Amino acid sequence: MFGAGGGTSSYEEIETTSVIFLWGSNARAAHPIFFHHLLRGLHNGARLYVVDPRRSESARWADMWMGIDVGSDIALANAMANVIIERGLANHDFVNNATTGFEAYAKTVAGYPLERAAEITGIPGDAIEQAAIAYATAATAQIVWTLGITEHHNATDNVLALTNLALLTGHVGRYGSGLVPLRGQNNVQGGGDMGAIPNKLPGFQDVEDPVLRGRVEEIWGRPIPPEKGWHLTQMFEACHAKMLRGLYVIGENPADSEADSTHAREGLASLDFMVVEDIFMTSTAEMADVVLPAAADWAESEGTVTSSERRVQRVRKALDPPGEAKTDLEIISRLAEAMGAGWGLPTAEEVWDELRRVSPLHTGMSYRRLDELGGIQWPCYDENHPGEKFIHHRLWKVPVEGPPAPFFPVEWVAPVDRLTDKFPLRMTTGRHLDGFNTGVQSGGFDSPIRVGGTIDLSPEDAERLAIAPGEMVQVISRRGQVEVPARIDSSLREGLVFMAVHYSETADVNRLTIEAWDPKSGTAEFKATAVRVEKAGV
């Protein structure tokens, strides 16, 4: 977002903000402790708008739930922007001072009058209007999103549509106003921070920027390839194109977790050589030539992770890893030794101190300070800097400090997997409170509230299809089919079905989903699959 890739705000800010948009996020189930902060906000009077095809647990708290049709978020955001501009509610001082490209943006959103937006999104115009006015006139407002926004073929555009709204109203760069992407895993943010993105060096420094790259090359004493790398989906394309021949997979399970898993497995199988380093013997590990057993990073080794509020925190070793398992750091160091790199066996802190030299955002974060302060929110430029609760305050400086933030006008495009008579139901995916990703971690404990892998149907669809709760059904998409029990869920409406992602063994949702992916971010379309549901054995 306008430079560094991280949420703009702190959790505490949502406790006192006036308007909250939870957009494509069921934080109540997927980010429960963040939701505690949000609930405190509600108790303090904040109004909550939830944009989600399902009337999820989170949506049940909303002052207004907007049951948007899957994949129409851009149309909704643009229509809201149009209302805001037409009613003169845009924050023109902010727009003039801190942004560029307003004219083009205004022109784009003018193409989304309420009637059209209502038709695309399924949400009545008066509701869109009300939401737009509430957002624009709020003293402070936050937009919070998760995978409902980013697991689409046009994920990046979805995010841009939301950031545009914040720029239009000035709801960014101030305490209480901001844009908050909630990260799905404990260190997605940290991975980004550390440069585990194809086009970035640690600290979100662009690898293709010769000045920044040069600085890091100097510290590392090695040249760095000057072009950006492939993202995950491109890697699979490359597998299939026989351009990628060897793969070193650390702590990922693409054989299960990729949308269209059949396609993914074919890609992995075509490799000449694969190394998997993991704490589990995953499906991917089973396909590997070499498996390196790893220690669990959060309980069996030392290091740091970064949370969704940019807070870098220490993880510590509490247990000895089992058997021959070693920490990721030790495995990589030994591998480097074997390859003759001469790194020795550095401690986690030594590696961290090097990172602090490479990434200006992390320079002030010594282990000692991280311990003392209970983590630090980047940027933290030196050892006297407390870190920042929110970022982008520079946009409020007059004149703006640094480059202005550009509007990126985006157009709505329908989901790739079209609904037809043969595949009339829109299937979306999500998370259960007690589940996590593909379920290898969360499956280990005996949860009294585990629902298990089901296909969830609206009461209307269940009645139409004469399907009883618990009955086994076939879910069929253009790519595959699975047999699972049905569950009736009144938070769904007619035409919308839902599967949780945690049960790859019994209800492998990724056999159904489509591999269409966002060319900008590489995220696949998990959220919008066309399916039909049939009674099993028919």
Place this chain on the structure above:
Amino acid sequence: MTEVALVIDGVDVVVNEGVTLLDACRSIAKQQPTLCYLETLAPVNVCRVCVVEVEGSRTLVPSCSRKVEGGMVVQTDSERVRHSRRVVFEMLASSVNLALVDHPTREWMESYNVDPARFGPPAAPTSDRDQRHAGHHGEVVGGAAETVHQPIKVDNSLYVRDYSRCILCYKCVEACGDDAQNTFAIAVAGRGFDARISTEFDVTLPEGACVFCGNCIGVCPTGALMFRSEHELRQADLWEEDRQSVTRTVCSFCGVGCNLELHVQDNRIVKVTSPQDHSVTEGHLCIKGRFGYEYVQELGDLASTPVDVVLRRARSDS
């Protein structure tokens, strides 16, 4: 911020307006006993062990909730204060099993010479507390001191509820409700001495609204609410707190970044808590952070130390 001057036990104290007498006492390092008070919860002022004497007030006042006022003259250790605190502790100790109550409370009880036996021997255990109707109770003979005893509730794989240890401090209700989790799976039911923590119609936790975040357990001061793992180890006489290490780390699941405290005994996680003074969690977690650690234990082919055996049995029993 306006400041307020008051006198506590003869010492002049200046504090910010809006703070409580308890805060003011703590600012001069005068600790007070508390049971129902917790920094992260709204004060309910029900246990009354924190009462202090404020000049001009007809009754004693709860220091945990009473706001400071300019010119207040406060006694925290007068004979009157000590009397009430002692009797209140005696009432609790005579009606509730306090064997696992926190350490400071035990010290306070000793310092006040608490003697619960003066009310007579404890009455025979009862099992009908969940059925009692408001305003009605059985014949009282008076030979023995009635207690809040009721059978221990083991109705799920993760928690155990032993309300014979419950002092009705409302903390679990607050943590499950408004002050944190907002799930409202438990509330106070019944009235008077028969008031108890209950689900709707006393249904089991899995039948009720519980989402198994464990936040009620995290705040319970008496051991009435306990993780199944701890309960089983205690039953087997294997719970050895002095052999446990507590390591702070970060939850391995979603991206919120909750801090965890892993309590480890014999290289096994036996309990997970969260630091109360951390801004992200304030001590609260979700089911994944609280209980989702099993997978790392399972990877280390559960050995045959006694701890492992008990933990494994607990899991397979449920």
Place this chain on the structure above:
Amino acid sequence: MDLRFMADEPSAVERAVIARLIDPVESRNGQVVRGGHAARGHRHLLLPALAAVQSELGWVSRGALNEICRRLLVPPAEAYGVASFYALISTDPRPAEVTHVCDDIACRQVGGLDLLSQPSGGEVVTTPCLGQCDRRPAMFVQRAGGQDEVLVSGPPATVHAGPLLRRVGKVDPSSLADFRKQGGFEGLRRAQDIGAEAVVAEVKKAALKGRGGAAFPTGVKWEAVANEPAPRYLVCNADESEPGTFKDRVVMEGDPFAVIEAITIAAFATGCEKAYIYVRGEYPLATSRITAAMAASREAGLLGELEIEVFRGQGAYICGEETALFNSIEGFRGEPRQKPPFPAQAGLFGRPTVINNVETLINIPEIVLGGGDAYASVGTPDSTGTRLFCLSGDLARPGTYEIEMGRTLGDLVELAGGFAGEPKAILLGGAAGFFVSSDYLSMPLTFEDARARGVTLGSGVVMAFNHDRDMHDIVRRVARFFRDESCGQCVPCRVGTVRIEEAVARARSAPIDRPLIADLDRAMKDASICGLGHTAASVVQSAMAMGLI
């Protein structure tokens, strides 16, 4: 809210009863649902909904509780916590007819206990004082789908009238016209003429003190509320559950319009836009008369903009305590709140609230019409006006006696025809009061004299006991009362009342443990949250002091 409900469904009747009371709180328009804060703001309907189901079906089933919770967005555990707080609500199946036989201190002396074993259609249970001590013994019948009813066995009681009771027995309680013919609503007209501030000024001049037990100056309370920002509320406390007390019932049954007029003046004077009358659940007749009087007055345009709601209690003495009463109306358990803040600052729904007893309020028209000075000329400077006393027990003519404050206890007993039998003790003030001996007959009945002698006038109870009475049994019943009626929130009262009851029980066969009682009483007085705990051991202490136990 993301609530979870039990699997049980309501019956068609339950559904209908609940639907009649609660409109949908969320609104749906296609793919949009509007809910949130506005939808969650209906919790005040919880107790009325539970009561409606109880009254129609005789108990609150899981299905019914579920349905109420679904409609109001109240968590089932919380609703169960509320339902199980009240004696008149059952969460277990019960026969359609349940008879609550009073076994409290007045009724148990005259065959109340025998009623327990009489055959009846349904279930028979005991109840604390029903506020019918002047016509004892009494019982209260709850009829599912029918009318609740009070049955009394004693002869009609005396009403000794002064200015406050002058219409009782003379006016048709169902006729607004009759009420107006006898001077009704003239106080309101006068109040409107002189204006709100002047009314408050007159009430202050009158030095009227609250009759609900705490004797707080009414004018001071009113002025405080009038100076707070709107919205403000007014509550008429008609919960009257103090054992031995029945005066408010006599007023509400005999002259209900007087209460409505008084409330209207009070709300006008203090700028309250809504008033509640919280009537105890065991007063069905008073409830229906007050409700009818309110409706007739509204229809006649006498209430102006003022909204008055009659709220029926469900069997909990503690809900007479003002802040417990607020919680009860708000749909929470009737647990008192720690003060400060006081109701005048943060009362009902957290707003500035005037709360007054029924008797306190019916003084208002007199004060407005006659002026505060004239009112204050009656009684003593610190105890102005007349006062209603509830005389019962071993007296020749039990009933409600209105006398000028300052006359002696002996005068009062004499008015009631003197003792029946040889006097042993008088319970003064109520169960939260004290036993006194004949030495007190010379005591003037004023707040100041009571205070000087270490007793209280409480809610005006004067209950006499003669030498034939088993005083240990009586004291034990009082101890049981407090144990049963403690809300259970704070430790000193929740456990203390049990320990007191046990100690009294032991004293049947052994000398009572005086130091133990004294220790308990002291801690309960000092450390309890509310008046119930503060006073729960007073009767026992005074009985001990008099050697009654």
